[in-house]
Amino acid sequence: MQRHWLFDLDDTLHHAGAQVFPLITLRMTSYIMQHLQVDENEAHRLRKLYWRRYGATLGGLVRHHRIDADHFLRSTHDMAELLPLIDSSNQLPQLLSRLPGRKWVFSNGPQHYVEAMIEHLRIGHLFEEVFGIERFGHPKPRVAAFRRVLRQSGIAAERCIMVEDSAANLRTARQLGMRTVWVSQQKRKPCWVDYRIGSLSQLPRLAFSDGAAV
Structure with missing residues (x-):
């Protein structure tokens, strides 16, 4: 799958x-x-x-x-102020291209901000679509925001892996049936988090099953 x-x-x-x-x-x-x-x-x-x-x-x-x-x-x-603050010399394009599957960005940031950021990071071509706050109205972690993004992207929650730095947002993701990855330096993870990683470089090594959440 x-x-x-x-x-x-x-x-x-x-x-x-x-x-x-x-x-x-x-x-x-x-x-x-x-x-x-x-x-x-x-x-x-x-x-x-x-x-x-x-x-x-x-x-x-x-x-x-x-x-x-x-x-x-x-x-x-x-963005004229913000983009110069972001280091775009990273391995994100190579890392994300190694992840099998389709990809979307789901952010509480404004649409113009999200679009400009991912282009600046040289990863825009790797995502099917990006969702800023204007596209789903209610901010994460509200369930309505998740449901609207899932509906607009045409995918089922059970087939999604949510990657986030916010444990609260991941709690909603798990309630809807998603698998969850928490990007955090904290040692202990909440029960609704499947994996905690210190950096995205660890993502390709995670062992996800093809069925329900691990």
């Missing part, structure tokens, strides 16, 4: 934590300050509150302040 791979983007296919996330956070805070006319402390509070409550800061801004989603995402994810 052919495998279907769903890959997260940030901190899975590339390391976003060191420089990319702090810059995006800074841009979000500045945007909230400017468009809601609040000071920096209040902007920080709202950004974190909406992220916890809705899974994404944007959710609260749209719901409570009628912020234009596309304008927010493009203002806070300026």
